[in-house]
Amino acid sequence: MSRTILVTGGAGFIGSHLCQALIDRGDGVVCLDNFSTGDRANIAHLLDNKNFSVLVQDVAEPITVEVDEIYNLACPASPVHYQRDPVQTTRTCVLGAISVLELARKLGVPVLQASTSEIYGDPEVHPQIETYVGHVNPIGPRACYDEGKRCAETLFFDYHRQYDTKIKIARIFNTYGPNMAPDDGRVVSNFIVQALSGNPLTIHGTGSQTRSFCYVDDTVAALIALMDTPKGVTGPINIGNPEEHTVRGIAEMIVAAIASSSSLDLRPLPEDDPRRRRPDINLALTVLNWSPTISLNEGLARTIDYFRGEGAPARKDASAF
Numbered sequence: 324m325s326r327t328i329l330v331t332g333g334a335g336f337i338g339s340h341l342c343q344a345l346i347d348r349g350d351g352v353v354c355l356d357n358f359s360t361g362d363r364a365n366i367a368h369l370l371d372n373k374n375f376s377v378l379v380q381d382v383a384e385p386i387t388v389e390v391d392e393i394y395n396l397a398c399p400a401s402p403v404h405y406q407r408d409p410v411q412t413t414r415t416c417v418l419g420a421i422s423v424l425e426l427a428r429k430l431g432v433p434v435l436q437a438s439t440s441e442i443y444g445d446p447e448v449h450p451q452i453e454t455y456v457g458h459v460n461p462i463g464p465r466a467c468y469d470e471g472k473r474c475a476e477t478l479f480f481d482y483h484r485q486y487d488t489k490i491k492i493a494r495i496f497n498t499y500g501p502n503m504a505p506d507d508g509r510v511v512s513n514f515i516v517q518a519l520s521g522n523p524l525t526i527h528g529t530g531s532q533t534r535s536f537c538y539v540d541d542t543v544a545a546l547i548a549l550m551d552t553p554k555g556v557t558g559p560i561n562i563g564n565p566e567e568h569t570v571r572g573i574a575e576m577i578v579a580a581i582a583s584s585s586s587l588d589l590r591p592l593p594e595d596d597p598r599r600r601r602p603d604i605n606l607a608l609t610v611l612n613w614s615p616t617i618s619l620n621e622g623l624a625r626t627i628d629y630f631r632g633e634g635a636p637a638r639k640d641a642s643a644f
């Protein structure tokens with residue numbers, strides 16, 4: 324039986340892949356977005372599909388649609404973007420959570436929260452396991468996002484306990500792939516754009532900090548698997564690739580993959596930048612029977628093709644909106 328699914332933030336990087344995957348399996352999709360960091364071009368090719376519609380609004384405003392499931396992805400995710408208007412970021416995280424939870428409560432449908440590894444802050448436990456409560460600076464420049472997302476998790480669990488709302492929380496670790504904006508500001512897209520244009524790669528600090536990068540198709544498969552779990556499965560569940568790399572290592576891999584002449588340009592390390600990050604994914608393995616399938620080499624090759632324009636899906640003129 325075909326269902327209708329609300330994807331907030333559906334015009335963004337991960338959201339657009341999620342919309343596509345849900346459409347591909349026969350669901351109807353309502354994509355809610357205010358296009359603050361999303362791109363109309365990411366979803367323009369879906370506009371002719373009768374199972375796809377777009378709702379242009381702020382997630383923090385009351386939502387009035389009839390749907391069977393809700394994925395809440397609406398929120399800027401790149402540090403550059405979420406720090407540009409930090410009050411709006413906290414508002415999106417907190418009021419956006421209340422907005423989707425109220426809808427889920429009213430309709431009696433499950434709601435999945437795109438939470439984040441930033442819940443763990445600059446972690447003192449490594450690798451990060453879901454029971455670790457984190458090490459977050461509540462007054463630093465990343466707090467609008469970190470504390471906003473932490474408060475959203477609080478709201479999800481309080482709606483679950485107080486109103487029996489069906490909740491699912493995914494703690495997503497660094498995800499990359501096609502449909503990232505060239506000016507997104509995150510490390511993989513920055514380095515690929517810089518390497519393709521022959522500009523120096525901007526390494527923050529010494530580049531010894533680590534991240535674990537998951538290709539977007541793997542992340543989307545995990546989100547759908549989590550939504551499809553029985554009601555009692557709430558998470559939080561870590562979704563990410565447990566292979567850990569230094570930022571300098573990623574820069575070197577990208578320069579080599581592109582055979583670029585770019586040099587490395589060391590810049591100051593941003594305040595509160597986490598020193599290391601790697602998910603413990605045993606819970607995802609056990610509960611979702613999920614683990615990433617796409618290697619970093621393969622994922623980077625696909626992403627590089629996308630930024631070269633070779634792998635990008637046929638896109639329509641975004642003025643179709």
Ligand code: NAD
Binds near residue numbers: 338437
């Ligand atoms: P993105 O910036 O590409 O997408 C976010 C989307 O939300 C955009 O389309 C944007 O226009 C929309 N949006 C932002 N504020 C909104 C608002 N107030 N109302 C309506 N729409 C709004 O980011 P992404 O990487 O696709 O991230 C999607 C979600 O996944 C976010 O919630 C993010 O916190 C979470 N996440 C992403 C990563 C990652 O590595 N990409 C990691 C952890 C968590």
Ligand code: UDP
Binds near residue numbers: 508509526532570596
């Ligand atoms: N980074 C970098 N150069 C860039 C962009 C990011 O060295 O041009 C670093 C950033 O300081 C962090 C890591 O790469 O240590 C990952 O940053 P990103 O913004 O992708 O995500 P984060 O995990 O910090 O949210």
